[in-house]
Amino acid sequence: MTISTAARPTDAAIAETLIASATAARASTLGRFRTQLAVDNKFSVGFDPVTEADREAETVIRAIIAERFPDHGIIGEEWDAKATETAYNWIIDPIDGTRAFISGVPVWGTLIGLTHEGKAIAGLMEQPFTGERWMAVGGQLEHTRNGGPQPAGVSSVAKLSQARTSTTSPDMFRGPHLSAWTELSSRVLQVRYGLDCYAYCLLASGHIDLVVEVQLKHVDIAPLIPIIEAAGGVVTTWDGGRAENGGTCVAAATPQLHDEAMRVLREAMLD
Structure with a gap:
C-alpha cells in the first residue's frame, strides 16, 4: 500500500513502517544467526564483514519503504542510495554489528531511521534474538521485549x-x-x-x-x-x-x- 505524499508523514505511518520493515528483516537476520554463513570482506585492507543476511535484510526493508513512501530517499549500508527531491530520507543498517553477528553474540541489531532535512526524526533498533525493540517516533520512546513493555529512560549519572x-x-x-x-x-x-x-x-x-x-x-x-x-x-x-x-x-x-x-x-x- 502507498502511504506517502509530499506532506510530512504521520507518526502512526512512520511507526507502522518501522515495525513492518524490522519484522520483514527478521527472517533474513534471525534465520541465519548462529549458522555457518559465508562472510565477505568489503575492505581490501582491514576487515569490514558483510553477509547474505545483511544484503537480503536491507533489500526487504527497502521494498517496504519504497511501497509506502515512493517519493522518499533511501540510504542503506549495503546498496546504493535512492536519491529523491524530497527532504525525507530513510536510513538503514540491516545488521549493525556484523562482527558480533558472525560470532554468535546477540548484541547486533537492525537499525532503521527517518531523517528530515538531515535531522533524525524517528528511529528503531531491533535485536531479534533477545526479542527487544527500541523505537522513537514523535519524541516518544517505546521499549519492548517480546511485545511486552519494558522500562526506558536514561540514568541520572552526572559524573x-x-x-x-x-x-x-x-x-x-x-x-x-x-x-x-x-x-x-x-x-x-x-x-x-x-x-x-x-x-x-x-x-x-x-x-x-x-x-x-x-x-x-x-x-x-x-x-x-x-x-x-x-x-x-x-x-x-x-x-x-x-x-x-x-x-x-x-x-x-x-x-x-x-x-x-x-x-x-x-x-x-x-x-
Whole structure:
C-alpha cells in the first residue's frame, strides 16, 4: 500500500513502517544467526564483514519503504542510495554489528531511521534474538521485549567517575582521538567493548551512562539519535554538532556527564 505524499508523514505511518520493515528483516537476520554463513570482506585492507543476511535484510526493508513512501530517499549500508527531491530520507543498517553477528553474540541489531532535512526524526533498533525493540517516533520512546513493555529512560549519572561507559573497540581510536580516549577511559567507572548499537539502547534504558565513538558511518548512528534523545539523553559529535552524518560521537545520560566528557576529550586532544 502507498502511504506517502509530499506532506510530512504521520507518526502512526512512520511507526507502522518501522515495525513492518524490522519484522520483514527478521527472517533474513534471525534465520541465519548462529549458522555457518559465508562472510565477505568489503575492505581490501582491514576487515569490514558483510553477509547474505545483511544484503537480503536491507533489500526487504527497502521494498517496504519504497511501497509506502515512493517519493522518499533511501540510504542503506549495503546498496546504493535512492536519491529523491524530497527532504525525507530513510536510513538503514540491516545488521549493525556484523562482527558480533558472525560470532554468535546477540548484541547486533537492525537499525532503521527517518531523517528530515538531515535531522533524525524517528528511529528503531531491533535485536531479534533477545526479542527487544527500541523505537522513537514523535519524541516518544517505546521499549519492548517480546511485545511486552519494558522500562526506558536514561540514568541520572552526572559524573565521569560514576559512568558505565562503552565503545565498540579501542582499536578504532588513532592519533589525537586515541590520546583523548585513553584519558577519558581512565576516569570512568568501567568500560565495556563490542556492543555496537546495543550500547546506545542500553544507555536509553539506564544501564550504560556514556558511549564514545569514532569512525561512525551515518547509518551507524542516525537511527539511534531519536532513541537517545527521547530517553532524555544527549548525543553530539566531539565538536558539539549534530551526529547524524557520523564520524565522532558522544552520547551521555545527562547534560552534566556530556559536558564533562566533552571537556576531557577536548583538553586531551590539545595536549
